[in-house]
Amino acid sequence: MKLKEYDKLMIQLEENECLLADGFERALVGITQGSNPVAVYDINKMVGVLVEDEDMTPEDAMEHLDFNVIGAYVGEKTPMYIDLDFQRACAFSTEP
Numbered sequence: 002m003k004l005k006e007y008d009k010l011m012i013q014l015e016e017n018e019c020l021l022a023d024g025f026e027r028a029l030v031g032i033t034q035g036s037n038p039v040a041v042y043d044i045n046k047m048v049g050v051l052v053e054d055e056d057m058t059p060e061d062a063m064e065h066l067d068f069n070v071i072g073a074y075v076g077e078k079t080p081m082y083i084d085l086d087f088q089r090a091c092a093f094s095t096e097p
Contacts, residue, residue: 014040020078022070025050033081040080044071047082 010032014021017038021029028046032038044066051062071082 013038018078020075020080022047022080024054025070030083037077039078042080042082044082044084045086 007029010029013032017032019032019038019040021040022042025042025047027050028042028044029040030043030046031041033041044063047066047070048059048062051057051065052059055062057065066082073079
């Protein structure tokens, strides 16, 4: 994301009083539309942040995110987390 686009996004997030996930600025990909806009993060980028910055394995990073970030509800402005890995998302949806 270019700096100018990022600045515009940050203004929108601030105007809508959106909550942000601390330390995951590089994984921020957008804002939802509608009556209750929230910040949107790419889970794969979040894993990358933890692998690079915290020396976690991808598996440990995903477990950390599931337990401490994605699973946390902090009110109606809780961020949304999306998985843009289509193959993995399809594998999860077809498991019995």
